[in-house]
Amino acid sequence: MALFKSFNSKGFLLLYLVVFAAMLLVWLSRQESAGEDKRQIPASLQAEIVSPAGDIPQFLLQSTARQKLTEQSLRGKWTFIYFTHPHCLPYCEPVLEVLENLQTLLANDEQQFVVINFDSERSGELSSLLASREMSLPVFSGEQSMLEMLAGAFEFLYLREEIGDIAQIEQQHSLFLTDPKGRLYARFEPPFSSLSIQQQFFALRNFYARSE
Numbered sequence: 001m002a003l004f005k006s007f008n009s010k011g012f013l014l015l016y017l018v019v020f021a022a023m024l025l026v027w028l029s030r031q032e033s034a035g036e037d038k039r040q041i042p043a044s045l046q047a048e049i050v051s052p053a054g055d056i057p058q059f060l061l062q063s064t065a066r067q068k069l070t071e072q073s074l075r076g077k078w079t080f081i082y083f084t085h086p087h088c089l090p091y092c093e094p095v096l097e098v099l100e101n102l103q104t105l106l107a108n109d110e111q112q113f114v115v116i117n118f119d120s121e122r123s124g125e126l127s128s129l130l131a132s133r134e135m136s137l138p139v140f141s142g143e144q145s146m147l148e149m150l151a152g153a154f155e156f157l158y159l160r161e162e163i164g165d166i167a168q169i170e171q172q173h174s175l176f177l178t179d180p181k182g183r184l185y186a187r188f189e190p191p192f193s194s195l196s197i198q199q200q201f202f203a204l205r206n207f208y209a210r211s212e
Contacts, residue, residue, distance in 0.1 A: 036052070037051040037052035037053075039051070039207075039211045040211075041207075042203075042207065044203065045186075045200070045203060045204060045207060047189075048177075048186045048187060048188055048200055048204065049185065049186050049204065049207075050184050050185055050186060050187060053179060053181075053183040053184060053185050054153065054154075054183055054184035055153075055183060055184075056071050056074065056150075056153050056154075056178065056182060056183065056184060057071065057149060057150075057153055058070070058071050059071055059142070059146055059149065059150055060142060060146065061116065061140035061141060061142040061146065061147075062140060062141070062142060063127070063138055063139055063140050063141075064123065064124050064127045064139065065138075067138065067140075069114065069140045071182055072182070074178045074182040075180065075181065075182040076180050077109070077110055077111060077112050077180060078110060078111045078112075078177065078178070078179065078180065078201070078205065079111070079112050079113070079114060079177070079178045080099060080102060080111070080112070080113045080114065080175060080176070080177055081114045081115075081116060081154070081175070081176040081177075081178065082095055082096070082099055082114070082115050082116070082173075082174075082175055082176070083115075083116045083118050083151065083154070083156045083158075083171070083172075083174075083176075084096075084115060084116075084117065084118070084126065084171065084173075085117060085118055085119035085122070085126065085158075085169055085171065086117065086119060086122045086125035086126040086128075086129055087119075087122075087125075087169065088169075088171065089129070091171075091173065092171075092173060093133075094190070094191075095173050095175060095190065096115070096130065096133075096135060096137065097194075098175070098192065098193065098194045098197065099113055099115070099137060099175065100113075100135045100136070100137060101194035102194050102197060102198065103136070103137065105194060105198055106198065106201070113137055113138075114137075114138060114140060115130070115137045115138065115139045115140070116139075116140050116141065116147070116150070117139055117140070117141040118141075118147045118151060118156075118158065118171075119141075119169070120141055120142065120143060120144045120147055123141040126139050126141075127139045153184070154176055154184060156171075156172060156174065156176075157171070157172050158170065158171035158172065159171075173190050174187050174188065174189055174190075175187070175188040175190075175192070175197065176188075177201070177204070179208060179212075181212075185204065185208070186200075186204055188200070
């Protein structure tokens with residue numbers, strides 16, 4: 001009986017070690033694949049494509065019309081995202097016009113276009129600004145901690161300086177693209193036009209179809 005118990009204990013220990021080793025190998029392979037991009041990225045896309053594609057954490061934003069935007073909202077579609085604030089004029093106007101034109105050019109169920117207002121203290125003013133320019137882009141905002149977490153995930157930078165009662169804000173005017181898996185896939189830096197981004201988007205989408 002003692003021999004049988006000893007055999008069972010050794011067998012269990014061996015099984016445990018095998019399972020642990022297998023789990024460790026799976027974890028290591030995932031860590032390696034997450035940190036290394038094995039795609040052969042064409043030279044024509046290297047300036048825009050994020051390598052490797054970036055994971056986006058859970059988040060919750062809301063529009064003035066009570067529509068919700070979460071990480072799940074990004075899945076199944078290509079999403080163009082622009083971060084800005086209500087007092088961005090005149091610097092943001094060219095980007096907003098590009099985004100509005102892209103929404104018209106690429107309008108279908110496979111693409112969506114989102115403006116994120118990172119100034120949570122003035123959540124409705126940006127929507128009013130776009131409406132005054134007859135732009136139909138949806139605007140989302142949320143708690144400041146949530147917005148800062150998203151800015152970190154997208155590596156979007158802005159500088160806010162309080163001068164008396166006035167906030168001076170300098171921001172990047174990057175346009176971001178997430179893929180149907182809900183990952184940060186590409187980043188466009190100005191100057192750009194609706195046509196140039198449309199052409200690069202088609203190339204990025206074709207590369208995605210071949211490499212994913």
